Amino acid sequence: MNLGKIVGVNGNLLTVEFEKPVIQNEVGFARLGEVTLKAEVIRIRNRHAELQVFEDTTGLKVGDQVEFTGALLSVELGPGLLTQVFDGLQNPLPALAEECGFFLQRGKYLKPLPRDAKWVFTPLVKEGDTVAAGDAVGQVPEGIFDHKIMVPFRLHGRLTVKFVAGAGEFTVEDTVAVVIDDKGREHEVKLMQVWPVKIPIKCYAERLRPTEPLATSQRIVDTFFPVARGGTYCIPGPFGAGKTVLQQITSRHADVDIVVIAACGERAGEVVETLREFPELTDPKTGKSLMERTLIICNTSSMPVAAREASVYTAVTISEYYRQMGLDVLLLADSTSRWAQALREMSGRLEEIPGEEAFPAYLESVIAAFYERGGVVRLHNGETGSVTIGGTVSPAGGNFEEPVTQGTLKVVGAFHGLSRARSDARRYPAIDPLESWSKYKSVVDEEELVQARRFLREGSEVGQMMKVVGEEGTSIEDFMVYLKGEYIDSVYLQQNAFNDVDAATPVVRQKHVFGFIARLLKTTLKFEDKDAARGFFHKLTQATRDWNQHEFESDEFKKQEEQLDRQIAEVTDYA
């Protein structure tokens, strides 16, 4: 056993003197009487290793022992992950609550995957087959999915199946296959395997370019600032602008197989809402409870800071694991700023030379490395799987010119900037249509989109100008641009999350409605004066909003559309 001795304690940073070799980022346990506190080596200097402890360190003293495990910080991967609620170190929180009651007890670590659960295994290979790391040797049903049991990711080269179990029931620790590598060594394949969180799982044939849109049912996202399967995006915004609400809506409606929610350093109450409501909600795609496709990693703001840093890695590792089965996974991290702050706290304790706003100098590369773990990949068997990453950013003072936002913008494919002005005006989702951008392909026609964007931009310019020169000084042509821009905003960009129908707009409907709007934008309308024009658009806006609340292709929907067409025809200038 590799034991070390504590020589210093500073907050959650331990300095430990060691004798035998230690590994950078390996896990150690500090012994405090009966309990042991989990820690990770983050720096080694001469004979001293510095460890960040994932718990409160009160009570430790100089001379106490630390046991080094020789393993990096890892997660258990196997059937039984879905529907679970873990903390940042993959402790199952409900099980912990059963054992410890209301409070999180330090030094209490439970097995993430239940050891007694039996899974019905079906083999997919036979003895003598050649396989590689990440290939499935069999599968077990997990809720609505076939959970692939894969050759451990840590193995290399071609492997020969020496033994594979027949169909039957197994626990996660049972061996279901044995494979032999080219040096003749045997390796067991169990239902579960362990993988270090900070190392990406790369057992795929190649990484592809994310091209296929990922529908979120939010019009402003799918149409204007789309997200691609396997792409990355970020949502920065000041407090109260609706970051978390937007993430919650996305987690409900996104068209993916699995949603991993990483509640990282945010309010516990928000996680509780997901936790208590999701089991009650049905997933329109499968008809089952939404919880069946959801997994929550929850390290809220008052839980230990070092575990918060680990939580995003735990979440992304689990996402990669399911991608490896050919599934589409969406990882929602809320909020990456809290994670960056955890890095800053640790960096401060290590007395590193600080970068901007005291964030560590390596912040940007750490953020980049995290988002780069997303992506769409082609597996060895030809299937594709994807991990899409959406992270919220909470910039100090709502000012995007800060290191975390800027570091994130460099590496993501889409930027959904929330603005205080829009949320104050109750224009939800408060994504700023003029500042945000996306490099992915929209679900609607590109040309029509350019036209709509032009109206939004020019309309806002006219609006600014009108504040100075007044309505009188504005030409009727400019005024029409302004009204049309406002119209797109109020009936298409804004979406009522509390209305059952309006809350989620499927892609077909978006194409239909956007087509209608695009036609209106092209149409020249004729009015006596500005008041008449304004009155017309008020009525049209109201009627279109009603239209948004009718079930797609229902009779009311069609009737309302006809009425809208009539309204427009009445003022169309055919000349």
Added chain:
Amino acid sequence: MHKVYHRIEQIAGNVIVVSAEAIIYGELAQVESGFGTSLAQVIRLEGTRVYLQVFAGGRGVATDSKVRFLGRTMQIPFSDNLMGRVFTGSGVPRDKGPEITENQIPIGGPSVNPAKRIIPRNMVRTGIPMIDVFNTLVESQKLPIFSVAGEPYNELLARIALQAEVDVIVLGGMGLKHDDYLFFRDYLEENGALSRSVLYVHTASDPTVECMLVPDIALATAEQFALQNKRVLVLLTDMTNFADAMKEVAITMEQIPSNRGYPGDLYSQLAARYEKAVDFEGSGSITILAVTTMPGDDVTHPVPDNTGYITEGQFYLKNGRIEPFGSLSRLKQQVNGKTRDDHRTIMDTMIQLYSSYKETLEKQSMGFRMSGWDTKLLKYGERFEKEMMALSVNIPLEAALDLGWQILADCFEPQETGISSKLTEQFWPSKA
């Protein structure tokens, strides 16, 4: 039996360093100097060097002052005898009552397991229409009052404390002016609420370190009461002083500051306190109302900014009124659908009309002609401010809703308000 050390190697600010062995992290010690005895806590171990934070400050500590380690971490007594008592930031009686030593409990305990939390569902009635009607306070909510110095935030806090239907009030005062401390004590006493209150008060002239202990002590006490199935309201004033105390200590410890001198862990530190607000399933609850003064009325200042990211909304206190714009209770949707059918409608309609009133005021100040609609709005706005927004108004929710209808009826026709006809038929007051 406890070892005593005589050689202090370093004194910087409130932190002293002694050479000692077998000291545990977080341990308490007594430091005796010519000016009295103070508690101190171990905040860093470095080989045999032990860094202690002296609660009463480093002033007067001599290099040969006696340091006696107590072999235990920070604890405070907890019993029902706390009710009606006033203590300092380190838990010493500030009133003339006896010292309480029974049933010691640790402070700054672990976080509540999120899996054990429940969705909040009970409204806390305050009798203030701007809160009850427009931004309902919910049991187990954490809400700060953002305000500039000079606003009557302590008066507001005291009034809410008195009127809220809770079992126990715990007040944590940080950097309070002595007058304010006396105001709280006398106000609670005069109104007969002192017997269900516990006060932990750090005044502006007390040592800085004690300021940092106040929230932890207050919340540890609150947690114990809540676990005894009591509904507890914790009042913290002023959290900006708490943050400033942290800043002071962090700078003395030569920590690298992050933003305007505040330590990098400001968010985590504030969150650890605010997240103590909880509704225990099958037991009591903790609701936190805190005052955060905004230096220079700047909401992007690190303290209000970080607070806003943590708390479930905020009340803006400005010009002696709770501003309807900017104020927000994130949990109001959980309860305001269950109070009365017209609650949400009154809430939305009155604010929209008030917002139109503000626009009209702007137009008026720019010298534009007032239309008939503008005149109606002006009349409405004035009545709204006088009868609803004024802090002196003290009526139950139902009466406030009725008053809302009355003001609307006095100023507008039903269809001008945009309220659905179903509701106006039911609630619109008939012209007398």
